[in-house]
Amino acid sequence: MKNVSATMRHWLPLACALALAAIGPWMSPYVADFVVKVMILSIFALSLELLVGMTGLVSLGHAAFYGIGAYATVLGAGRDGGSIAWLLPLAMGSAAAYALVVGALSLRTRGVYFIMVTLAFAQMAFFVFHDTPFGGGSDGIYMYVRPTLGPIDMESRWVQFYGVLGALACTYGLLALIRRSRFGAALAGIRVNEQRMRAAGFAVYGYKLAAFVIAGALAGLAGFLVASRDGVVNPELMAWHNSGEVLLMIILGGLGHLRGAVIGAVAFTLLKEVLSTHALVGPLADQWQLTLGLAIIAFVALLPKGLIGVAARLSPAATDAGQKLDAVPAPNAKVTP
Amino acid sequence: MSIQNTRTALTALALACIATLGHAQQPPKLKVGLMLPFSGTYNALGVAIENGFKLRVEEQGGKLGGREIEYVKVDDESDPAKATDNVNKLIKRDNVDVIVGTVHSGVAMAMAKAAKESGTVLIVPNAGADAVTGPMCAPNIFRSSFSNWQPAYAMGEVAGKQEKKKKAITITWKYAAGDESVNGFKEGFEKAGGQVVKQLNVPFPNVEFQALLTEIAAAKPDAVYAFFAGGGAVKFVKDYAAAGLDKTIPLYGPGFLTDGTLDAQGAAAQGMLTTLHYADGLNTPRDTSFRTAYAKAFKLQPDVYAVQGYDAAQMLAIGLDAVKGDIGKKAEFSAAIERAKIDSPRGTFSVGKSHNPVQDIYLRKVDGKENKVVGVAVKGLADPARGCRM
């Protein structure tokens, strides 16, 4: 029985991806657009999961790398467009480069300082793109021609859909691999007890920095995709509200699980949609800020383990096997420097 | 079934057929998507635009071009990051025929891109970003308001020619609207023989002006041109007066510096000259009837935003009348609006090739709680529409 559940847990994400690929052609343009948006946010959330869930580093500035990836894509494309072959590495590389700088400085701090410092560095990036002519200013800039690669053109709805789905699958797979690797085990150790890891001889700073840069690069990937989808980028992509929301997504889904990041992205986006749609909640839709704020407080207070925690409570036996492989305890508040 | 029942059933069926036939005579409703800020700082502007638009539609009996108007509202939250998703809700989920919006230029940029790609008609009732009728111009995109360049250029001309100023310093928030406005002023001022000696910036939405006011005082220019709106405008004008600069260096700006803010600014703003495509005290029959109708319908005084909303509806009506309600006839729709002279409360205006209003810019002076018109700064000013390839 336990083995069946474990296998199911492994193959469930893959099954979902295949199902999505299969029903793609039958989706209406609006639904397909919505699904693409959620998939891009899932990649963004997964990148943060590497930092928060796996390594225990709470960053409140992750949107900076997302935005830099997006801007790099648009600035690189210029007026004539460009090839995915160099725009994608450019986006991920720029985000990774900024992550290297920010990480190198922020990782000198811990706990509450780290949170505030990451927030501040994201604000700095925001100001660079908002205030200087480099990024085109506060209204943002257009991408006149979307990236292409031979016959693959991001202008096409199908390319966007399957391209983003593929990127999501790759990101998920990569992170699952990292988790099972020695690098991932080291990160988990750092999350649980940093002192002990250092005493055991691990170069803790180096591991944390590596995780930070990889997370930044993956956020840059999400940025590339969102720029290709929208065709316009804006400094608000890097606003700290965005950083707060992506953090919410992973805690909503369930910290410490890769599926949690995806589930959280879906759930949060749906939640915002529902709360602001008149057809569903009537006049309350105008007060969506209030309902969203209360919902956030309620979720975090009542469901600290996220939606996956709810599922675990409902079917304890089936999740036991899964727990051993996927679940890891949440960052320990008592371990404060 | 008994004969009684059969008869009832047949009668019901017949009536239903007649009803549907009768209904089929009516053309389907025209879906207008209103994407405006219904929350946040620009809420009042969004409401004014919506009111103005709806007033015009009501005046035409709820129909434009023979079609009844159905509204779909989306709150854009003045957030450019969500703009593409919000406008896609209107285009792809609600399948609107026309989009009207918005106030914030960053949001409008995303809307223009989506509208250009889908071909949906977009009428911008405020956002002044030069790019919307510049590089992103399209046959289906129109603007019923202004471009940031227009009132600024007019002020530059006034400052140079009429006021005979030679050296000016500009100050604004570091954002696109500010940059475009300052550049417009610079162009007009330099053409009139003046020189902008310094361009000062404040990070948006910072309102700490003391350091820069000190700089202005030290530099002693002949004039200062400032672009701020809302809270920033209130604070700047008050701080300027508190520093005693209003007595020695005249402060100029586009209408937004003193529009909707006079209550809060009080004595600090009195006598200030500003330029805008609308003003209080125009006293034309068209404006007076508009103002009365608006006040009666909404128990509020209209402002420039309400006028822009009203004119958006007028432009839509002109296009729809020309194609007899068939908005699918895009070329004819656009051509009709391009040819038209729109009878607006602000005066008559037309839209240029780039679909931005070619209009008179008024010179206004603050008198009490009103921006009273004292003259026309520039007649029939057209935005240069740089980058527009139509």
Added chain:
Amino acid sequence: MDVGTFLVQCLNAVQYGLLLFLVASGLTLIFGIMGVINLAHGSFYMLGAYMAFALTPLFGDQFLVMLVAGVVLAALFGYVLEWAFFSYLYQRDHLQQVLMTYGLILVFEALRSMLVGNDVHGVKAPPWLEGSFALGELMRYPWYRLFASAACIVLALGLYFVVNRTRLGMMIRAGASNRDMVRGLGIDIRRLYRIVFAAGVALAALAGMIAAPMSSVYPGMGGSVLIICFVVVVIGGVGSITGALVASLLVGFVDTFGKVFFAELSGMGIYVLMAAVLIWRPEGLMGRKT
């Protein structure tokens, strides 16, 4: 830049820094004593400003009385808020605190929108502080700004006195170093926390009230102040009030002179400052070394 202008700019920098100190001291107090990261702190500043807007018509000339009334109201609000909401945050980890206080910001913004609307408002300074005096022939400096700086200095001294010279201050400092020991000594730590939190809220609200006649009252004013406060706390060191004072003044100078010399890049100035401090002393200028 001549000496006269330079001195005036210094005056501007000090005034801005002192006001920032008032807000940041509340934040660092809450951080340092209770270990709670509170994103909603900017909302308390906004609360103060809107209170000034609402109370000015009632109190008219009696500005100081209004300030006292505002402080009392804010402290009460803080006391209740701590009891109803924040006390549940102490056991939770930083991530949950961040997210719950983020939700709180949304709730406050929505409530403000519903109760007071979204308009921008001006607040008039009291008549006995209106007007300005001449600073040489350069320009005039408003009396109110001088008052604001003086008020901040008085409050800073008061804060120093309370924290370093009273029993309450002793308990606060003890609680900051070792929570459990303090509880073990029989001191009611819950009530201590409540008082500290109320004080933090009151300080931020007071800053908002004092700032209101100088800045306008508008939605979103809390957000901008919040991030700058974070930078101040990081630079100064979490939990250190002296650090917050030094850092606030530093930020005031960097911001003021940054605007003058580096117009376009002035927004980034304080972050560059923060980065520099981090390279040199990651725990902040006066933070405890860990």
